[in-house]
Structure formats: structure tokens, C-alpha cells
Amino acid sequence: MKVTAMVISTFLFSGCFSAKVQQPEFQPSRVLERIGQADTTPPWATGMVTLFQEHGDINYVETITMSGNARPEACNNAAADLGRVQILRQVRDAITSSGQVAESSVTGDPAVERLMAFLSQGRLTGVKLVARYWERREESDESGMRVLRMACASRIAIPRNLLESQLQAAIAGQGGGNAQIRQKLLDAQSQFLDSITDAARD
Numbered sequence: 001m002k003v004t005a006m007v008i009s010t011f012l013f014s015g016c017f018s019a020k021v022q023q024p025e026f027q028p029s030r031v032l033e034r035i036g037q038a039d040t041t042p043p044w045a046t047g048m049v050t051l052f053q054e055h056g057d058i059n060y061v062e063t064i065t066m067s068g069n070a071r072p073e074a075c076n077n078a079a080a081d082l083g084r085v086q087i088l089r090q091v092r093d094a095i096t097s098s099g100q101v102a103e104s105s106v107t108g109d110p111a112v113e114r115l116m117a118f119l120s121q122g123r124l125t126g127v128k129l130v131a132r133y134w135e136r137r138e139e140s141d142e143s144g145m146r147v148l149r150m151a152c153a154s155r156i157a158i159p160r161n162l163l164e165s166q167l168q169a170a171i172a173g174q175g176g177g178n179a180q181i182r183q184k185l186l187d188a189q190s191q192f193l194d195s196i197t198d199a200a201r202d
Contacts (some may be wrong), residue, residue, distance in 0.1 A: 032137055032148075033135065042131075044061055045131075045155075050062070056159060058163055060086060061155045065149050066150045084122060092120070094188070095192065126166075127156050129154060130156065
């Protein structure tokens with residue numbers, strides 16, 4: 001009798017436990033509202049391509065997501081500000097990974113320090129916001145609950161020659177240091193800019 005009772009109790013307990021443990025059900029996102037009552041998301045705003053050249057400008061697309069009650073203007077402005085930082089971060093990462101400044105001989109060189117300081121401080125001038133997009137959508141969170149999100153994308157651009165001149169000025173500074181290292185830095189930034197895909201070829 002006791003064994004039977006234990007079996008029944010175990011079965012009931014297991015049944016209750018199984019009933020409580022449910023996997024979250026994730027539903028596809030649903031767009032509720034778009035900028036300017038647009039029907040679709042423009043291709044550039046998907047963020048699939050973040051860095052490209054077009055008409056002599058270096059373009060960068062930054063996408064971010066905020067809570068559903070966020071103001072579209074605030075979301076787009078935040079994306080644009082982050083995009084300005086990301087352009088310089090892309091330059092810095094490309095130069096430091098190119099091998100031009102990875103050698104121990106460049107450590108402490110004035111040109112390297114000036115360039116890294118410029119890229120870290122983000123004092124880039126001439127950047128303009130050329131396009132923006134936002135959409136308010138309903139989507140599932142980690143638990144499967146439906147929540148509202150504000151997703152936005154900002155596309156910023158700077159003329160390539162203006163970006164080059166600012167990088168070159170940061171490298172040159174007031175002179176000093178090793179001339180060969182300065183040339184390596186100039187070559188590295190030119191190679192990086194040349195490697196950016198032209199949008200016309202996409």
C-alpha cells in the first residue's frame with residue numbers, strides 16, 4: 001500500500017512539475033509603425049553593410065534598439081553619435097591589425113601616439129547625417145513575452161578627402177619621431193580607405 005501511494009505521489013509530482021516547466025514560445029517580430037508611414041525597411045537600414053563608399057564619401061550605418069516608448073529622434077541621434085565613434089574605431093583597428101604599428105620599435109613614437117589619441121578622442125569634423133530610419137515593433141523577449149521595441153538606423157558620411165586630411169594631420173602633428181614610422185601609418189590608413197567597398201559595385 002505504501003509503495004502504491006509513493007508511486008502515485010511521484011506520478012502526481014512529476015505531472016505537476018512537467019506542467020509548470022514550459023518552453024517559451026517565440027513569435028516573429030511585427031512592425032507596428034515606421035518612419036514616414038513607410039511600407040518596408042530600406043535595405044541600407046538593415047545594417048548588413050555598415051561601411052562603404054559612395055560618391056566620394058565614406059558612409060557608416062549604425063543600428064540600435066531601445067525600449068518601445070523611446071522617442072525616435074533620441075534613438076536616431078544616439079545611433080548617429082555611436083556611428084561617429086565607430087568610424088574612428090574601424091580606422092584604429094585596421095591600422096593596429098595591419099602590422100604597421102604592431103612592431104615594438106614604434107612604441108612611444110610621437111606619430112603613433114598622436115594618431116591613437118586622435119582616434120580615441122573621436123574629434124572628427126565634417127561628419128553629416130545623410131539618412132535616418134526608425135520602426136516600432138512588437139517582438140518576443142528572452143522569456144517569450146511580447147514587448148515593444150524601437151529600432152533605428154542612422155547613416156552618416158564624411159568626404160574621403162576630408163577624413164584623409166584629418167588622419168594625416170594627426171600623424172604629422174608638429175613633427176618629431178621616426179619618418180619611416182610616419183610613412184607606415186600613412187600607408188596603413190590609405191590601404192584601409194582603399195579597401196572600403198564602393199556601394200556602386202554592390
